Amino acid sequence: MRLRFIIVYTIGLAILATGCEKKARLNLPYEGDKIVLNAFIQADSPVYIRVTKSEPVVSDNDTEFTALAHAQVTMLENGLPFSAVHWREINGRGYFVSDTAARPGKVYTIMAAATGLTAVTGTDSIPGLPEASGLFAQQTASQVKFTLKDPAGIANYYRVHLYAADSINGSIQPLSMIKYRMDPSLNDNFADIISDTYYQDLVVKDERFDGKAIRFVLQTDKPVTYKYLVAEVTALTAQGYRYLKSVDEQQNGQDDGNFLSQPVKVYSNVTNGYGIVAGMYTQRMACKVTK
Known part of the structure; x- marks a missing residue:
């Protein structure tokens, strides 16, 4: 797959x-x-x-x-x-x-x-807690980077969200979601999912990086202008992954103008x-x- x-x-x-x-x-x-x-x-x-x-x-x-x-x-x-x-x-x-x-x-x-x-x-x-670290972003640039260490020998599934954030009463709090895509020049492991469109979610299976520490380089739809950044890396089970995938296929994988399209069951x-x-x-x- x-x-x-x-x-x-x-x-x-x-x-x-x-x-x-x-x-x-x-x-x-x-x-x-x-x-x-x-x-x-x-x-x-x-x-x-x-x-x-x-x-x-x-x-x-x-x-x-x-x-x-x-x-x-x-x-x-x-x-x-x-x-x-x-x-x-x-x-x-x-x-x-x-x-x-x-x-x-x-x-x-x-x-x-x-x-x-x-x-x-x-x-x-x-599932177990994902091992993500090294979150980095720079003012006026459009890149967000972090490293994810994947456990070896088992199938793992992940979802990523990015948020513009600020310090509120001494605590960094997310304010709004950021749209992004995989940086097309710096993600060799994900060459076949590079997209021209920016989304709020990335859901991946670890089949390309099982047991490795992989560097994610994300390209935001707008230059970074906020003071703080929050990234959420969520470990999913196979059942959660299958559900999210089927929701996407139902919402986005069908051609509304093609009456021969087969309905997608979530x-x-x-x-x-x-x-x-x-x-x-x-x-x-x-x-x-x-x-």
């Missing part, structure tokens, strides 16, 4: 809010009402679980799925009862939020049941329903932009 850009317009809680709630480009067969279960489980963070009911999409208008606020949601950690979850509304959307933070290296199972619908289950593990690991339960572990780096 060749490396490629995966365009993903979802970060943080937005991942949960939009998973499986996509704009339809082609008519898809409706398999009946099911529970939609979405949770990207971040290590060292409470778990945010979005539970909704599927609905048939009959037009090009976005469909707002019905939140199942009274669903019965339970979690297991390595097969044993984990934390209680409680309903909360965040930015106008409802989530079941765990009282306890997820832990690295553990396997989590989320189960959801609601009256009149078949109960669903999704399971995934939390990957799901939720038994008896729709959605995704996937683990992730994010390392955040910050640097002061040099003059």
Whole structure:
């Protein structure tokens, strides 16, 4: 499988809010009402679980799925009862939020049941923390650099986000996302994913640099003018990677004018329903932009 850009317009809680709630480009067969279960489980963070009911999409208008606020949601950690979850509304959307933070290296199972619908289950593990270092950027230039050390012998998956940042009360905080692409002149390992377009996300598999320390050179869409930079390097599981890849293919891989295009089904690991339960572990780096 060749490396490629995966365009993903979802970060943080937005991942949960939009998973499986996509704009339809082609008519898809409706398999009946099911529970939609979405949770990207971040290590060292409470778990945010979005539970909704599927609905048939009959037009090009976005469909707002019905939140199942009274669903019965339970979690297991390595097969044993984990934390209680409680309903909360965040930015106008409802989530079941765990009282306890997820832990690295553990396997989590989320189960959801609601009256009149078949109960669903999704399971995934939390990957290891990525080893990224050496974040560097320079004023008025358009390059951001860092090194990623990849563990050998296993398949690893990564996502990268860049943010313009500033120091707020002594802490460097991200302010806005930065669009970027792989620098076409300085990324020999990624020659086949070089693009003329700038994106907010890069998702890659380590098949080209397994067990190596690889230098990422990213080219921003605008010259760097901010004081600080934040980079988030997130380790993904295979299930999270497959989900993000399929979302990209559904949103960007189809030709709207070609009626012979085949519909792309978003990957799901939720038994008896729709959605995704996937683990992730994010390392955040910050640097002061040099003059």
